[in-house]
Amino acid sequence: MRLIVVSDHSLVSEAVRMALASRGFEAVSLTPPSGRGGHRDFTMRVSRFGPAVGLLLCELEDRSLLRDAVATVSSVRIRWLLLTRSRDTAAWGALFEAGVSAVLPMTTNLDTLAGALTQEAAGRPVMADEVRVRALEAWHEESVQSRRVAGLMGSLTPREMAVLAMLHDGLTVKLIAQGANVSEGTVRSQVKSILRKLEVSSQLAAVAAYRQMREFALAVHDDE
Known part of the structure; x- marks a missing residue:
């Protein structure tokens, strides 16, 4: 064979x-x-x-x-x-x-x-067959949740998305503010807006949502 x-x-x-x-x-x-x-x-x-x-x-x-x-x-x-x-x-x-x-x-x-x-x-x-069914259900559930998160991400402004990406990369509010030459209060306001739009209550949850969106995009798109 x-x-x-x-x-x-x-x-x-x-x-x-x-x-x-x-x-x-x-x-x-x-x-x-x-x-x-x-x-x-x-x-x-x-x-x-x-x-x-x-x-x-x-x-x-x-x-x-x-x-x-x-x-x-x-x-x-x-x-x-x-x-x-x-x-x-x-x-x-x-x-x-x-x-x-x-x-x-x-x-x-x-x-x-x-x-x-x-x-x-x-x-x-x-x-x-039960193993296959459970696995397919888990993938479909992840897909639905990830598309929901991607939809919420679409409501962020370009600046808010940039701030979220920097939080994901480990930058603090202070460092983000220094890099953009704005006050920490301005960045905190942007973070609050991000949390509200993503319907989460913490920066950790927002970063997790961002990571989920990126990983799902990698999983469903082929290399060009």
Whole structure:
């Protein structure tokens, strides 16, 4: 059976490829695509090889990594398994939506992995439907909340958005005021307006909302 092994870490993907070859799989290791040209090349290489299954090895510590994983899975219409340490249910949901069929932990042994790949190639379920449903629900809930936050962010003025970005970067009100050559009172008034518009009660909550908006944008937009 032919399959592709995809990872940012070529040594890891090559080690997995060699291990699977010892179980009779015909596999090639590839790095994830990047940019439009990279996606075209990746798609052409996969199409020429004609794999039955793709095995994606990746971590999902932040939404930029999730975006790249979603782009990889979406670039070719084959069956996919994800091998990861991440327990981020919402991120799993995004990848299920993109085309991943099942998620396995990095601790999976070779025999179990080989069996799962064989099952996947045959169209047999590898993981329980309830897990997929919960993950998809978590991703959709995150999407709704993040779009709501993005909508609230749209009510901020350019200056308020700049102040919020600086708060996110760790600057204090005093430093922001000094940088803009305005009084601390002016910046505090801007912060109060930000909190009111975002419907939160603290700077920490406002910064968290800003981070959520940025991470969600990274997760849903492909590289140009």
